[in-house]
Amino acid sequence: xxxxxxxxxxxxxxxxxxFLIISGLYFASQFLIPIAISILLSMLLIPLSNYFxxxxxxxxxxxxxxxxxxxxxxGGIIYLVSLQAAGISDNLREIFLRIQxxxxxxxxxxxxxxxxxxxxxxxWIDKQTNNGTNDAIILAGSFLSYLMGIMIKSILVxxxxxxxxTSRSHLKQFILMLVPKEEVKETERLISDASKVSQNYLSGxxxxxxxxxxxxxxxxxxxxxxxxxFFAVLCGILEIVPFIGxxxxxxxxxxxxxxxxxxxxxxxxxxxxxxxxxxxxxxxxEPLVVGAEVNIxxxxxxxxxxxxxxxxxxxGMIMAIPMLGIVKIICDHVKPLKPYAFLIGKHKKS
Numbered sequence: 001x002x003x004x005x006x007x008x009x010x011x012x013x014x015x016x017x018x019f020l021i022i023s024g025l026y027f028a029s030q031f032l033i034p035i036a037i038s039i040l041l042s043m044l045l046i047p048l049s050n051y052f053x054x055x056x057x058x059x060x061x062x063x064x065x066x067x068x069x070x071x072x073x074x075g076g077i078i079y080l081v082s083l084q085a086a087g088i089s090d091n092l093r094e095i096f097l098r099i100q101x102x103x104x105x106x107x108x109x110x111x112x113x114x115x116x117x118x119x120x121x122x123x124w125i126d127k128q129t130n131n132g133t134n135d136a137i138i139l140a141g142s143f144l145s146y147l148m149g150i151m152i153k154s155i156l157v158x159x160x161x162x163x164x165x166t167s168r169s170h171l172k173q174f175i176l177m178l179v180p181k182e183e184v185k186e187t188e189r190l191i192s193d194a195s196k197v198s199q200n201y202l203s204g205x206x207x208x209x210x211x212x213x214x215x216x217x218x219x220x221x222x223x224x225x226x227x228x229x230f231f232a233v234l235c236g237i238l239e240i241v242p243f244i245g246x247x248x249x250x251x252x253x254x255x256x257x258x259x260x261x262x263x264x265x266x267x268x269x270x271x272x273x274x275x276x277x278x279x280x281x282x283x284x285x286e287p288l289v290v291g292a293e294v295n296i297x298x299x300x301x302x303x304x305x306x307x308x309x310x311x312x313x314x315x316g317m318i319m320a321i322p323m324l325g326i327v328k329i330i331c332d333h334v335k336p337l338k339p340y341a342f343l344i345g346k347h348k349k350s
């Protein structure tokens with residue numbers, strides 16, 4: 001009993017340490033999320049910055065050009081989406097009338113099958129509307145505050161990314177100073193491998209999203225979906241949120257098709273398009289374009305997605321897989337942590 005006391009103390013200390021890390025990630029999320037996004041973006045932009053530096057530009061100008069190109073890319077995507085969204089807004093009145101008609105049909109269905117009269121349903125709806133009227137101003141204020149928060153965080157991400165690109169050699173030297181001399185080469189290889197994992201995953205994900213835009217655009221256009229390009233771009237962008245994003249994008253497309261008066265065959269066509277593209281994505285695009293750089297088994301992929309969504313929300317889900325890939329690389333290079341790298345990694349067929 002007494003011989004097991006040291007191991008018990010170590011186990012307890014480890015649990016407390018993990019709890020403190022999780023608590024820190026949760027309570028400092030507003031501070032840490034922009035930094036984490038900036039680290040991943042800077043890793044993605046390092047090869048481009050190195051290219052400009054080889055052409056004779058100093059690091060500050062090379063980093064600045066990388067930031068401008070990144071802003072232009074995201075700005076172009078937002079502009080494309082806004083153009084397509086403007087087309088939808090022109091038909092909002094017609095869509096709203098169709099939604100009202102759908103609500104009336106649902107009310108009739110409930111009255112005929114469940115026995116809830118339309119008068120009772122109207123009373124319930126009126127109560128909800130009256131209760132929500134007083135909160136309209138508060139809701140609008142919260143929305144504006146949310147938009148301001150996004151703008152501020154976006155500016156922080158841009159500034160952090162620029163500073164990380166310009167000072168990456170200094171930061172790397174700092175990390176190397178923390179390890180013993182005999183481990184410097186291994187640490188350098190660790191930093192290089194972790195950076196490559198992020199670069200390959202994020203660049204591959206970007207290429208896959210563009211391919212999905214084309215595939216969804218062709219599929220939705222053939223079916224006859226109104227504003228097909230908008231929904232193709234939406235479905236492609238939402239793919240960056242694993243598992244949930246593709247279902248959300250397709251669900252919104254089906255909902256809009258129904259509200260626009262689309263036929264059952266059109267709804268079925270959207271669903272079949274989704275199933276076909278998911279098949280192509282899973283068995284062809286992801287292995288060829290994204291590759292096996294983030295070699296994580298499905299169990300831990302789902303676990304880390306759920307965990308990061310709890311502590312960091314949607315940004316956590318987007319960053320979960322590349323961050324876990326970096327953690328696995330670290331575990332691969334640190335001998336005491338190799339069992340954890342084996343646990344996180346994919347099972348090898350015997």
